[in-house]
Amino acid sequence: MSRSRVQTIFYGAAALISLVGLAEATYLTVVYLSGETAVCGGSADCFQVLGSSYAKIGSIPVSGLGALAYFSAFAFATFAGFGYVRARRFFAWTVIAMFCMTLWLLFVQAFRLHAFCRYCLFSAALVFLLTGLVVARPVAETQEN
Amino acid sequence: MRRYLPFIIVVCVALLAVGGGAFLYRAKRSANATPKISKSETEPSGETIHALGPADAAVTLEEFGDFQCPPCGKLSEPINQLQKQYNLRVIYRQFPLPVHAHAKEAAFAAEAAGRQGRFWQMHDLLYREQAVWSKSTDARALFNAYAGMLQLDLNRFKKDMDGSEVQKQVEFDQRRGAGIGVKNTPTIFVNNEAVPGNEANPDGLPALIEAAIKKAKPSS
Numbered sequence: 001m002s003r004s005r006v007q008t009i010f011y012g013a014a015a016l017i018s019l020v021g022l023a024e025a026t027y028l029t030v031v032y033l034s035g036e037t038a039v040c041g042g043s044a045d046c047f048q049v050l051g052s053s054y055a056k057i058g059s060i061p062v063s064g065l066g067a068l069a070y071f072s073a074f075a076f077a078t079f080a081g082f083g084y085v086r087a088r089r090f091f092a093w094t095v096i097a098m099f100c101m102t103l104w105l106l107f108v109q110a111f112r113l114h115a116f117c118r119y120c121l122f123s124a125a126l127v128f129l130l131t132g133l134v135v136a137r138p139v140a141e142t143q144e145n
Numbered sequence: 146m147r148r149y150l151p152f153i154i155v156v157c158v159a160l161l162a163v164g165g166g167a168f169l170y171r172a173k174r175s176a177n178a179t180p181k182i183s184k185s186e187t188e189p190s191g192e193t194i195h196a197l198g199p200a201d202a203a204v205t206l207e208e209f210g211d212f213q214c215p216p217c218g219k220l221s222e223p224i225n226q227l228q229k230q231y232n233l234r235v236i237y238r239q240f241p242l243p244v245h246a247h248a249k250e251a252a253f254a255a256e257a258a259g260r261q262g263r264f265w266q267m268h269d270l271l272y273r274e275q276a277v278w279s280k281s282t283d284a285r286a287l288f289n290a291y292a293g294m295l296q297l298d299l300n301r302f303k304k305d306m307d308g309s310e311v312q313k314q315v316e317f318d319q320r321r322g323a324g325i326g327v328k329n330t331p332t333i334f335v336n337n338e339a340v341p342g343n344e345a346n347p348d349g350l351p352a353l354i355e356a357a358i359k360k361a362k363p364s365s
Binding site: 019022023026027029030031033034046047048051067071074075078079081082084 | 147150154162169174286289293
């Protein structure tokens with residue numbers, strides 16, 4: 001398999017994961033803006049997390065920032081997949097920033113709020129997948145070489 | 146063409162995200178934009194009743210309901226439709242049955258929301274989400290979440306839910322129901338006449354209401 005094909009598959013997968021994250025974060029932002037509070041079926045943990053003071057920075061919902069981050073990751077992954085070299089670095093830095101933010105949000109849920117929101121956990125899983133791809137990337141490229 | 150493809154893809158996704166978000170936002174806003182006038186009226190006894198529609202309506206439908214009773218849940222939306230269609234006066238009375246573990250707490254939640262002018266919104270929400278909170282081990286937390294969804298003052302809501310006033314209100318409705326022979330839910334009265342159990346359903350009610358309207362206005 002050629003190196004460019006591996007990169008196309010790699011960044012294609014990253015773009016797809018980012019797209020799923022974008023959809024989820026957009027949904028949560030809309031829920032926030034429409035004055036609702038997301039309730040995960042049968043559990044009030046989402047309300048505890050998404051209704052907490054940690055769910056917004058100033059008047060900006062964290063989910064809105066998440067949507068922006070996922071969109072950036074999607075855009076950089078798409079450009080990287082089409083061979084834009086600089087986009088690869090931007091993609092990696094964006095994912096690293098998202099990973100750090102995810103660790104902070106998991107810490108908040110575990111030790112400050114003592115409640116886990118399923119939407120947030122799903123998003124964390126997506127970010128971990130993206131981080132895994134970023135970490136695996138040099139390995140894949142080394143193997144190609 | 147390939148050179149422009151990533152730009153096209155990114156712009157399309159941006160438009161889709163913004164457009165989809167805006168569409169969802171509008172849909173949610175319009176769903177929430179029908180605030181019912183949560184009218185609390187004081188009865189001679191000093192208790193309050195929850196009524197929708199004009200006080201001089203030709204037909205008054207009084208329901209004794211239990212938020213955890215599935216047939217009541219199925220009847221909730223049809224009664225809302227009938228209220229709008231025939232401009233009825235609808236009165237809701239609490240009649241939580243002891244067999245339902247969370248029914249009384251749900252009644253308290255509706256009453257506590259009513260103290261902030263959102264009885265009917267909580268009423269609709271409790272019936273809509275009945276399947277969720279009925280099975281929950283922590284229904285109280287869900288009621289708090291619903292109060293958050295309705296943008297109630299949460300501290301006041303919690304305090305009211307534990308307060309003796311809402312409990313007295315529920316007990317008052319139950320006593321009133323028991324006094325006029327209510328045993329099950331939903332029990333419905335149309336212009337103070339009990340609706341037979343087999344007609345207290347979305348198919349049977351419209352005909353009864355039309356008959357009651359004709360009876361109330363025989364000349365028209």
